[in-house]
Amino acid sequence: MSVRFFNCRILTMLDDKIINGELWTDNDRISYVGPSVASPDRSFDREIDCKGNLLMPGLKNAHTHSAMTFSRSLADEYCLNDWLHKAIFPREAKLTPEAVYWFSKLAYAEYLAGGVTACFDMYFHKEENTKAAVETGFRHVFCGAANDFGGFEDLERFYNELNSFDPLVSFIYGFHAEYTTCEDNLKYMSELAHKYSAPVFAHISETKEEVEGCKERYGVTPAVLFDRLGIYDFGGGGFHCVWFNDEDRKIFKDKGLWSVFNACSNLKLASGIAPVYKFVKDGMNIAIGTDGAGSNNSLSMFREMYLDTVLSNVETHNAAAIDPFTILKAGTTGGALCMGLKDSDVLSAGKKADIVMIDMNKPSMQPENNISRNIIYSADNSVVKMTMIDGKILYEDGRYTTIDIDEVIRESNKLMKGLSDI
Amino acid sequence: MSVRFFNCRILTMLDDKIINGELWTDNDRISYVGPSVASPDRSFDREIDCKGNLLMPGLKNAHTHSAMTFSRSLADEYCLNDWLHKAIFPREAKLTPEAVYWFSKLAYAEYLAGGVTACFDMYFHKEENTKAAVETGFRHVFCGAANDFGGFEDLERFYNELNSFDPLVSFIYGFHAEYTTCEDNLKYMSELAHKYSAPVFAHISETKEEVEGCKERYGVTPAVLFDRLGIYDFGGGGFHCVWFNDEDRKIFKDKGLWSVFNACSNLKLASGIAPVYKFVKDGMNIAIGTDGAGSNNSLSMFREMYLDTVLSNVETHNAAAIDPFTILKAGTTGGALCMGLKDSDVLSAGKKADIVMIDMNKPSMQPENNISRNIIYSADNSVVKMTMIDGKILYEDGRYTTIDIDEVIRESNKLMKGLSDI
Numbered sequence: 038m039s040v041r042f043f044n045c046r047i048l049t050m051l052d053d054k055i056i057n058g059e060l061w062t063d064n065d066r067i068s069y070v071g072p073s074v075a076s077p078d079r080s081f082d083r084e085i086d087c088k089g090n091l092l093m094p095g096l097k098n099a100h101t102h103s104a105m106t107f108s109r110s111l112a113d114e115y116c117l118n119d120w121l122h123k124a125i126f127p128r129e130a131k132l133t134p135e136a137v138y139w140f141s142k143l144a145y146a147e148y149l150a151g152g153v154t155a156c157f158d159m160y161f162h163k164e165e166n167t168k169a170a171v172e173t174g175f176r177h178v179f180c181g182a183a184n185d186f187g188g189f190e191d192l193e194r195f196y197n198e199l200n201s202f203d204p205l206v207s208f209i210y211g212f213h214a215e216y217t218t219c220e221d222n223l224k225y226m227s228e229l230a231h232k233y234s235a236p237v238f239a240h241i242s243e244t245k246e247e248v249e250g251c252k253e254r255y256g257v258t259p260a261v262l263f264d265r266l267g268i269y270d271f272g273g274g275g276f277h278c279v280w281f282n283d284e285d286r287k288i289f290k291d292k293g294l295w296s297v298f299n300a301c302s303n304l305k306l307a308s309g310i311a312p313v314y315k316f317v318k319d320g321m322n323i324a325i326g327t328d329g330a331g332s333n334n335s336l337s338m339f340r341e342m343y344l345d346t347v348l349s350n351v352e353t354h355n356a357a358a359i360d361p362f363t364i365l366k367a368g369t370t371g372g373a374l375c376m377g378l379k380d381s382d383v384l385s386a387g388k389k390a391d392i393v394m395i396d397m398n399k400p401s402m403q404p405e406n407n408i409s410r411n412i413i414y415s416a417d418n419s420v421v422k423m424t425m426i427d428g429k430i431l432y433e434d435g436r437y438t439t440i441d442i443d444e445v446i447r448e449s450n451k452l453m454k455g456l457s458d459i
Numbered sequence: 460m461s462v463r464f465f466n467c468r469i470l471t472m473l474d475d476k477i478i479n480g481e482l483w484t485d486n487d488r489i490s491y492v493g494p495s496v497a498s499p500d501r502s503f504d505r506e507i508d509c510k511g512n513l514l515m516p517g518l519k520n521a522h523t524h525s526a527m528t529f530s531r532s533l534a535d536e537y538c539l540n541d542w543l544h545k546a547i548f549p550r551e552a553k554l555t556p557e558a559v560y561w562f563s564k565l566a567y568a569e570y571l572a573g574g575v576t577a578c579f580d581m582y583f584h585k586e587e588n589t590k591a592a593v594e595t596g597f598r599h600v601f602c603g604a605a606n607d608f609g610g611f612e613d614l615e616r617f618y619n620e621l622n623s624f625d626p627l628v629s630f631i632y633g634f635h636a637e638y639t640t641c642e643d644n645l646k647y648m649s650e651l652a653h654k655y656s657a658p659v660f661a662h663i664s665e666t667k668e669e670v671e672g673c674k675e676r677y678g679v680t681p682a683v684l685f686d687r688l689g690i691y692d693f694g695g696g697g698f699h700c701v702w703f704n705d706e707d708r709k710i711f712k713d714k715g716l717w718s719v720f721n722a723c724s725n726l727k728l729a730s731g732i733a734p735v736y737k738f739v740k741d742g743m744n745i746a747i748g749t750d751g752a753g754s755n756n757s758l759s760m761f762r763e764m765y766l767d768t769v770l771s772n773v774e775t776h777n778a779a780a781i782d783p784f785t786i787l788k789a790g791t792t793g794g795a796l797c798m799g800l801k802d803s804d805v806l807s808a809g810k811k812a813d814i815v816m817i818d819m820n821k822p823s824m825q826p827e828n829n830i831s832r833n834i835i836y837s838a839d840n841s842v843v844k845m846t847m848i849d850g851k852i853l854y855e856d857g858r859y860t861t862i863d864i865d866e867v868i869r870e871s872n873k874l875m876k877g878l879s880d881i
Binding site: 106109110111115116120143144150301307330333334335339340343344346348350351353355358360398400405407408410414415416418419435443449450452453 | 528529530531532533535536537538539542565566568569572723725726727728729730731732752755756757758759761762765766768769770772773775776777778779780782820821822823825826827828829830832833836837838839840841843857864865867868871872874875
C-alpha cells in the first residue's frame with residue numbers, strides 16, 4: 038500500500054516548523070517528506086488532497102489500561118479505596134479474556150478517533166488483547182503489570198513471546214507499584230532487567246500515601262528504592278510521578294528515565310497535581326498518558342496535553358510557565374521513545390507511517406496565529422480527520438476501516454450485564 | 460418548521476432520568492416530549508430517526524467574549540499584564556465592526572460544533588455582532604461591558620434597543636469590573652438597575668490582586684462593595700468568582716445571585732482555582748462559561764464542565780467532592796436562567812427548541828454505565844451530532860446550515876493580517 042498526501046502542511050516534530058508540501062508512504066514506512074512535487078514520476082495506491090490540513094506524528098498514550106473502558110463512569114461516586122475494592126476488583130475478577138478483547142477494541146476505537154497511534158498498556162489477558170490489537174492494526178506496547186498477587190511468573194515468557202509475535206506488538210518489563218510488590222519480587226524484577234539489559238516501568242509516587250508508606254517500609258521514596266535495587270540500571274521510568282521530590286527527579290534525570298504524566302486521572306482521583314514545569318525545567322525525559330477510562334474518564338490525549346500545560350501555569354502563578362511545544366513533544370516523540378518505538382517519533386523518510394491528520398477547517402483550529410498552540414490549547418478529538426498506523430488508514434472522517442463500531446458497542450454493553458451482579 | 464425526533468433517549472434536565480421516547484418541535488418551541496408514538500396523527504416537515512442517540516438541552520456558555528477568537532494562541536507566551544497591553548489592547552483598538560462580525564461568526568461555528576445554544580457575551584461593536592447572531596440564528600445575550608474608558612453612555616440605549624430588536628438577541632446590564640470602574644460609574648450602574656429593576660453582572664474576584672486592590676480602595680471585597688451600592692438589588696451576579704470568601708458567598712447566596720465559573724481561563728492565566736464545591740455545598744446559583752478564546756483557548760463547554768468537577772476533587776482531596784450532575788445542570792439549565800433565558804432551560808413542551816443531540820456511537824460515550832457522567836467526564840465536541848436553536852437545525856453531522864465555514868475561516872485569517880502590525 039502506498040499513499041501520497043499532497044497539499045498538506047506538515048509538523049514533523051523534528052522542530053517546531055510547519056512545512057508546506059507533501060508526504061508519501063510505502064507499506065509501513067514514510068518514503069518522502071518535503072516540498073510539493075508537481076507530477077511524481079511514480080504511481081500510488083491512493084492520492085489524498087489534504088487541502089491544507091495538517092499532518093503530524095500520532096499521539097502516543099504512554100500510560101493506560103485499555104480494557105478498563107468497562108469501568109467508565111462506573112460507581113465513581115466512590116472514593117479511590119472503595120472504588121477499587123467495591124467496584125473495580127470484584128469486576129476484574131470476573132473479567133474474561135473475551136471481555137478484555139472487546140473492551141480493548143472499544144479503547145482502540147477511542148484512540149483512533151483521538152489521533153492516538155500507540156499505547157503503553159498495563160493489564161492482563163494479554164493474549165486476547167494482542168488478538169484485538171493485531172485485528173485492529175493498532176500499535177500496542179504492553180507493560181508488565183506484575184505484583185504480589187501474580188504476574189511475576191509470566192514476565193520473562195511475555196518478554197520473549199510478545200516481542201517476537203507481531204510487528205505491531207511489543208512488551209516492556211514492568212510491575213504494578215512498590216505498595217503491591219514485596220522486596221523479593223522487586224529484586225527479581227531487577228534480576229530480569231540485568232539479564233536482558235532491559236528498561237523497567239512501574240506506577241510511582243502517584244499518591245502522597247504511597248510515598249509515605251514506602252518511607253515507612255524502606256526509609257526512602259519509591260524512586261530511591263528502585264534505583265538502589267538496580268531496577269533502573271538499564272532505563273525505564275514511572276507513571277504518574279505526582280509526588281516526586283528533588284532527589285527522585287535527580288535520579289530520573291541522571292539515568293535518563295521517563296516520567297509519564299496522567300493529569301486527568303490525578304485530578305479525578307484527587308491524587309494531586311504533578312509539578313510538570315519542574316521536570317521540563319530540568320530538561321528531563323517526559324511523556325503523557327491517560328491512565329484507564331475508569332479514572333479519567335476519557336482516553337483523550339488532547340485533554341491531557343492541555344492540562345499539563347495550564348496546570349503548570351496555575352501551580353506557578355505564571356501564565357507562561359511552560360512552552361506548550363514541549364508538551365506537544367512529550368505527547369508525540371516523547372511517548373514514542375519512552376515506549377521503545379524509536380521509529381514512530383517524527384515524520385521523516387524511513388520512519389514508521391504513524392500519522393494523524395488535523396482538520397484545519399474546524400473552528401477551534403482557527404485563526405492560524407500559531408497552529409501547534411492551537412493543538413495544545415484548543416484541540417479535542419473533533420479535530421482528528423484521519424489516523425494512520427503502520428501505513429494503513431484505520432480512521433478517516435469518523436469511519437473505522439478495521440473496527441465494526443456497532444458490534445463493539447453492542448458486545449461491550451452485553452458484557453456489562455455480566456459484570457453488574459457484584 | 461416542525462421536526463419529529465424519534466427513537467431517541469432524552470435527558471430533559473427536569474431531573475437526572477433518561478427517558479426513551481420522542482420529541483417534537485413546532486417553529487421555535489418544543490411541542491411534545493414523551494413516550495414513543497407509533498404513528499402520530501399529524502405530519503412533520505422532517506422526521507429524524509435518532510437511533511438511540513441522546514437529546515438534551517443545549518449547553519449555555521454563560522461568560523464569553525465571542526469575537527476574541529481573533530486572539531486564539533496569539534502571543535500567549537506573555538503573562539497576563541503584558542499579554543493585555545502588548546498583544547490584546549493594541550489589536551482591539553484596531554478591531555473594526557467588520558472584524559467583530561467575522562470573528563463572532565467563527566465563535567458561533569465553534570459553539571454550534573460544541574453543542575452550545577446560547578452565549579452570554581461581553582464585548583463591543585454590538586451592532587455588527589447582532590447582525591452575525593441573527594444571520595447565524597444563534598441565541599446571543601449581550602452583557603454590558605462598560606468601564607471608565609467608555610460604555611456607560613450607551614448602556615441604557617442598548618438595554619432598550621437590543622431587548623426589542625430580535626427574539627434571538629437580548630441585553631443584560633453589566634460593567635467590566637471594579638478595578639476598571641470608578642465609584643461614580645458604579646453608582647450610575649446601581650441607578651440603572653433600580654430604574655429598570657434589572658439584574659447586573661460584572662467580572663468579580665478573578666484574581667487575588669483584584670480583590671486586594673478593591674480592599675485597599677474601599678476596605679471591602681468587590682461583592683460587598685457592589686452589594687452596598689445597591690447594584691445587586693434586582694439580581695445578577697459575577698464572572699469568575701475565584702477568590703470569593705465566606706462573606707462574598709453569603710451575599711450571593713442570600714440574594715440568589717449567579718456565580719459563573721471559567722476554569723480553563725483561570726488555569727491558563729494562572730488566576731487560581733475557584734472552590735466550586737463550596738458554592739455547590741451552599742446550594743448557590745451557578746453557571747459555567749469559557750471566557751474568551753484568547754485565554755482558554757477553546758470555546759468548549761465540555762472541558763469546562765469536566766474541570767469544574769475534577770478540580771473540586773483535587774482541591775478537597777476527595778474523589779467524590781461534587782455530584783457531576785450538579786455541574787451538568789450548571790452548564791445547561793443554570794446557564795439559561797442566569798442569562799434570562801427562562802424558556803431555554805429544560806426539554807419540555809412549551810419550552811424553546813434549543814437542543815443538542817449527543818452521538819452515542821462515539822466510543823467515549825460507551826459503555827452506558829452512566830450516560831450523564833459520560834458527558835461530564837468523557838465528552839468533547841466530537842460527540843455533538845446536531846445542534847438546534849429556536850427550532851432550526853444549525854449544525855448536523857459536521858455541517859453548518861447557516862454558516863459558510865470556508866468563508867469565515869478565509870475572512871478571519873485575512874483580517875488577522877491587518878492586526879499583525881502592532
